[in-house]
Amino acid sequence: MEKSRIDIADDICFDSILSKTGKNISSAQSSNSIEQLYPIQDSILQVLKAACYDCHSNNTNYPWYSTIQPVAWFLNRHIVEGKEELNFDEFGNYSKRRQQSKLKSIASQVNDGEMPLTSYKLLHKKARLSGKERSMITKWFMEKYDASRN
Numbered sequence: 001m002e003k004s005r006i007d008i009a010d011d012i013c014f015d016s017i018l019s020k021t022g023k024n025i026s027s028a029q030s031s032n033s034i035e036q037l038y039p040i041q042d043s044i045l046q047v048l049k050a051a052c053y054d055c056h057s058n059n060t061n062y063p064w065y066s067t068i069q070p071v072a073w074f075l076n077r078h079i080v081e082g083k084e085e086l087n088f089d090e091f092g093n094y095s096k097r098r099q100q101s102k103l104k105s106i107a108s109q110v111n112d113g114e115m116p117l118t119s120y121k122l123l124h125k126k127a128r129l130s131g132k133e134r135s136m137i138t139k140w141f142m143e144k145y146d147a148s149r150n
C-alpha cells in the first residue's frame with residue numbers, strides 16, 4: 001500500500017521527531033534476529049538484506065539523497081512504520097503467534113509483489129526482485145510457516 005498525499009502533513013510532524021532523535025543505525029549485533037532463529041541460506045539472506053532491511057531491521061543504509069527534504073521525511077516514515085510491522089532483527093522476540101503470522105504475510109507480500117514498496121524500487125535496483133527471487137523467498141517463508149504450525 002502506498003501512502004496518499006493526504007498523509008503529507010502528518011508525515012512532516014511525525015518524522016521531524018525521528019530526525020531529531022537520529023538515524024536507524026545500530027552497532028549492536030542482534031541476538032534475536034531471524035538468522036539466529038532459522039538457518040537461512042545466503043542466497044535468500046542477501047536478497048532480504050538488499051530489498052527489505054532498510055525498512056525492516058535495525059540498520060538502514062541511508063542513500064545520499066536521504067538528507068534532502070522531503071525525501072527524508074518519507075524515508076523515515078517508511079522506516080518507522082516498516083519496523084513497527086516487521087523487524088527482522090527482533091523476530092526472535094515476537095510471540096509464536098506473531099512469528100507465524102509474519103512468516104505467512106512475508107510470503108504473500110513478496111508473492112503478490114506488494115513488497116518492497118514501489119517507491120523504494122524506483123531508486124533501489126537491487127530491490128527489484130526477479131521472478132526467481134520472488135518464488136525462492138515465497139517458498140522459504142511458506143515452508144517455515146507450515147513447519148511452525150505443527
Ligand code: HEC
Pocket residue numbers: 001002048051052053054055056077078079081082085086101102105106107109110115116117120127
Ligand atoms: C521503503 C521501505 C520498505 C521496504 C524496502 C520494504 N518494506 Fe515492507 N513495509 C514497509 C511499510 C511502511 C510497511 C507498513 C505499511 C504497509 O503495509 O504498506 C510494510 C509492511 C510489510 C509487511 C506487512 C506486515 C504485516 O504483518 O502486515 C510485510 C510482511 C513486509 N512489509 C515485508 C517486506 C519484505 C519481505 C520486504 C523485502 C522484500 C519489504 N517489506 C521491503 C516498508 C518497507
